[in-house]
Amino acid sequence: MKAFKHLCIAAAVVFSTMSPASAWMSADGAMNLSIGAGHYILNEQVQRAARASRGGMYNTAPRTALARTRFTRSYSTAGLDTLVGFYPPSQRPQMRQGFLDLHNSYPQVARQLGVPTNDVATGIASFLAGAYMAYNNHNLSNSYVRPMADQFRHALASQSDFTRMSDSEKQRMYDVMVMLGMLMATTQVQLQRQPDPALEAQMRQLGRQMIEGFLKVDASRLRITSSGMRIV
DSSP: OOBSOTTTTTGGGGGTTSOHIIIIITSTTHHHIIIIIHHHHOOHHHHHHHHHHTTOOOOSOOHHHHHHHBOOOOSOOHHHHHHHTTSOGGGHHHHHHHHHHHHHHHHHHHHHHTOOSSBHHHHHHHHHHHHHHHHHTSOOBGGGHHHHHHHHHHHHHTOHHHHTSOHHHHHHHHHHHHHHHHHHHHHHHHHHHSOOHHHHHHHHHHHHHHHHHHHSSOGGGEEEETTEEEEO
16 A cells, blocks of 8 residues: 655655654644644534535535635735744744745645645645544555545535635635644654654644544544545
8 A cells, every 4th residue: 555655755854853752742832733723723614514524425526616625825824823823932933944844845745645735625634634644653545635635625615604715714724734734744754764652642642632623523433545534
């Protein structure tokens, strides 16, 4: 099975001079990041779409659904500003650059996964993939991400409140989710190469918080397969 390593190939360079633990999990803001950022992206429309997606698989999303989840990107850094704000002031410049580099590497990742950029459904799928990897301490197949993105694309397109959201709101959610997903996936792959039981436990807790906050089910019930996401 082709491992879901493309989420971190470019991103690993960002943290090549510091372990994931020293980069963020040892920071005073680490728990605030895991809880605060999770709540930040869980607006009502996205939560409803997440719950609607729990039950099963959709076929490939039609163009109309794709259009509703896409947005036109601006130069706004609202999502980046939000994540960086969870860290102590002394660490913010370093973390800003780290998150920015992760975000900038994502288009290459998205091409490998076969998903569009600047699309909220893609952001959710990448976020949940990273959280799932963190919680279960293993990688995912590249092919598992696109079906999950299609699930969220259908669900979001059916939410009238979501379709009325502005491009800036969609971009802010997407940016936060992509950066968090990349960070969790990168740390997970680092753990595969350099095991650290303490960090693994922290990552499992972080993954659990993100999954349970997003889907409102016990994290142990989530499965991500070639058919997408399902709850058992």
